[in-house]
Amino acid sequence: MNVNVPPGAIPNTAQPMEWPEGALTRIPYWIYQSPEITALEQQRLFEGPVWNFLCLEAEVRNAGDYRTTFVGSMPVVVARDFDDEIYAFENRCAHRGALICLDQGGRARDFTCVYHAWNYDLKGNLKAVAFEDGVNGKGGMDKTFCRSDHGPRKLRIANFCGLIFGSLSDDVPPIEEYLGDEVAAKIKRVLHKPVTVTGRFTQMLPNNWKLYFENVKDTYHASLLHTFFTTFRINRLSQRGGMVVSPNGGSHASFSFIDKANQENDYAAMGIRSDNEDFALKDPSLLDNADEFGDGCHMQILSVFPNLVLQQIQNALAIRQVLPKGQMQTALNWTTFGFVDDTPEMKMRRLRQNNLAGPAGYVSMEDGAVGGFVQRGVAAAGGERAVVEMGGSGTATQNTRATEASVRGFWKCYRAHMAI
């Protein structure tokens, strides 16, 4: 076998990292693979003019309550101080960079780094340096050392309907403008009264974070991949519904209304796998839906760029926080919740309906794996591209879910932030 290749026949340059023709309808696969992109995302996107979801206000309800979380890869502490305001700061000691706070949450009067006992208040201000004046007149910090010149980076906070967002940018628009009127209204619709957390789980996804965020925005796949929905006519494309996309493209809400009159058998006609007429629930109490928002909308999936998903699947309510863990892994933090004034019947309904979502969710478990299928599928295809043309090439709000408009919206917003 002759393995001699003429000089120049095989290009030996790296894949060019240029966005392909087609603007938003072609997604190059290197965007999911490149460590350089992951590093750029941290600087330009997560630490840029965006609102990162941090936690629920209900999780820092009282003075001294705190949670630790992340802005991209940056560890962050969120705390409610004794002035009743919520603060967030980088979880990094100003001295040597160790984590200031090691727990996921709790209650504290202040924080002391375990390494050299530098002490911070709940706003992230450096309050005390151990042995600052030395010991027995020896050592200690220089007299010119000023504690207020040192401290972890602080985040701006926005509280929208009890969702706590943080930003490192002074240029980020106000949260209402960032969300846009339509998405903001869809958040208000769900988070209209005090919530209570009912559980927390983390699902580790074997794929780049963007593949999950696109999946959430992809209304086209829902009734094709998730057969549990279609089988019980919870999410047929023929149902009344639609989606809204925020002006910046990055946030969206998709929704559907039960339409019992509309029973045409479009899936069966197309011979698509996801229709299974033999499937019936032994205990249909799972699908005992209460129209708790009084508008007939039984499902609303909403995303806020770059890392929040607000889920209403019937009465199963959850926050999903999307956090990158390197370019090939994503932590999906599920926080299930109900309302403080839930009746025992509603609590039970939510306990049962939470089977629909989460890592073992009847209608969401596939989403935990499908991003990995893409990541594995494109392993050698950094120079190739995805086709995102369903519903045209635009990003505008559409009154159908047979569209990829909000996926294109994501890329519009992403490319603007990343300047690529």
Place this chain on the structure above:
Amino acid sequence: MAGAITLERILALQAAYIRCIDSNALEAWPDFFLDQCLYVITSAENHKAGFEGGIIYADTKGMLIDRVAALRQANVYEKQSYRHILGLPHILRNSGDEAESETPFMVVRIMHDGQSDIFATGLYLDAYRVAGNDLKLSKRLVVCDSSRVDTLMAIPL
């Protein structure tokens, strides 16, 4: 009387339960439970916090049957199997016709390509009752040590 609950009967139930799941005989899995039962997969953190919900929540045997039906007919996931390794049940209470125990478990998940990983460890917090001649679970709380799930949880624990 159909016979009092003994450690031997509890051991036999525990062994049969994991054999059922690990041999992919999931259709028989709901039969380990009473019609009115509680099966919840949760985590130590959530359990300690008093959260009643879980990754899987079923309060009737019918819901367990539905879980199997969904896995067989509706849900999409790569071929995989579990290998449960159990520790010894610690009997917390035994009145003869009702009992409670705590049993540590470890589950290795074997993917179709051969990749094997420790998928979950934790405790089964069980309550038993005698029904006819059989010992059944009236409650199984699967309290995983970790709140983290890799990729997805298809097969029950």
